[in-house]
Amino acid sequence: MSQQEYRLAPNGFTAEQWEQFTADGVIVIEDALSDEEIDRYLQAIDRYCAADAQYNPTKFCMRENIVQRDPTFAELIDHPRHVGYGYDIYGELLKLHLSQIFIRPTDGNYNHWHHDGARAVPYGVYAPELPLQLKISYWLTDLPSTKMGNFVYLPGSHRSQHSKYYHTHESVPGEKILCVPKGAMTVANCNTWHRVEPNESDVVRKNIFLAYCPSWVCEGDRYQSDPNWLKTLNREQRIIMRSYANPYARAKPPAEDFPLFLDRDTRSDSDPDADIRVPLKQRKRLTMPEKMGLASASTP
Ligand SMILES: O=C(O)CCC(=O)C(=O)O
Ligand SMILES: [Fe+2]
Known part of the structure; x- marks a missing residue:
């Protein structure tokens, strides 16, 4: 495959978004989806539920690995609307950690305060600056007020390994x-x-979650993907699923999985000062925060 045939990395964080993301831990982008796109995703959720004998419309419903269940969800693996945010942070080792639909009717279900990811020794112990999991959420139903199954977060709390509210459901000063x-x-x-x-409320909250991580963090919703399904994906989608037979390939992916994307500015598969003696599959490439000097960059 010639360099021209590889895709440029889709856009990710703007400078303002990155500033808010590092300050708060969460950014909110309204009007990300058109009405047609919202309807398409809701229809795909309805198809999923209609085919699921376990689905009970009066009960909380969460389904995982949805990308493998419907082509509309498979498109989300590398959707240019959001995959650039993951690529900015995880670069050439980007992986889809999990994909989920959530349906929250009025059934009393809610979650206590928690963070996602490793528990006894959280990711932040080793990676205090950059997250080892990034969650993209698409909110498909209007959530105009509280007590609608809303997601609640404490801005800035991503820097802390502790919360005195852990495992409680209390309202916390400053929560959003x-x-x-x-x-x-x-x-x-x-x-x-x-x-x-x-x-x-009498509104059923419906949404899609897509989490991304470095390839070497474990998958959240599968061991491996169905090989026949993988054949239906484009190259970048297949790579981002990281369905490797050899477990250590997650840390050292095969040559054919590089480049995942070309740099969106230089259109190159390598950094400007790259040592081209080193094969591409072993050659380090800077992530966006490193390029911006926002995380400790390794200098030769
Ligand atoms: O449903 C939500 O808004 C959040 C769910 C959640 O916290 C999780 O799945 O870890
Ligand atoms: Fe969570």
């Missing part, structure tokens, strides 16, 4: 209860402490 119109997207550092409001 996400009230957004349908079509909003959020990008969250998964170290951010969050909880979920109960849904006391």
